[in-house]
Amino acid sequence: MLGNLTFILNISSFDDFKIVKSFSDTIILIKKNSKQFFFKLPKNLFIYKKDDSFVLEVKSVEHLPMLTTVKNNLNLLLASKLNLKKKLNLVGLGFKVIRSNFYLKFKLGYSHIIRVEIPKEIIRFSGNKKRVRMESADKIKLGNFLQKIFHLRSYDCYKGKGFSFFNKIKKLKQFKKK
Incomplete structure (x- = not known):
């Protein structure tokens, strides 16, 4: 053979x-x-x-x-570790994450509420109004889903508002001085 x-x-x-x-x-x-x-x-x-x-x-x-x-x-x-965990932080006045049965609803300062369906591959979801923590056995689908959420309101480097990944170092840029 x-x-x-x-x-x-x-x-x-x-x-x-x-x-x-x-x-x-x-x-x-x-x-x-x-x-x-x-x-x-x-x-x-x-x-x-x-x-x-x-x-x-x-x-x-x-x-x-x-x-x-x-x-x-x-x-x-x-x-694999079989359960990969990732976290997102949400910073901003009035920004919220609300969980319903199979959906996540986001209040991100727009005129409407954004609704995103949670994929079946996500094993566990936890968090409060300002932090999202998810676990999944599928590393790729978890990363793609969190990138989709991240791009709803990505991190603003001047004001510090929006989604940011938990372990990333965030440094604010200075405004132009007059």
Whole structure:
């Protein structure tokens, strides 16, 4: 078998790792940091145990992109903290963040209230009127959503108003002197 048709999966970083095989599907159960994930393997991908690790394998070269996709997803799961947390601060008189069921409403000094839908990938939302804190397992979608919120009222470097990321150092510029 060619070396690029296999992928060796080291399971030492997981708390628990199980393979459940049914008549038509193979499902991998992964437990890490007290969270459980289900990963369904495609039909042309085979998994078996070799020593203290598992080997993912495809039989033909035409199914190699499938192996690469599964390998990348499992590597992301291995490398991630599973719950990424990000915070935004809102500074300004009269600016507010209000949470309804599936939406965030913003009072940002415009003549209308801005309503943004919270994506399904956001696991946890917390905060008060001036601070937004979100957690998600998907790093990219969390970052894109917070950038969308940030651009509603981005940070004004002269007055200090608007959204700013929590750990960024904010330095105000001086006005022109007469």
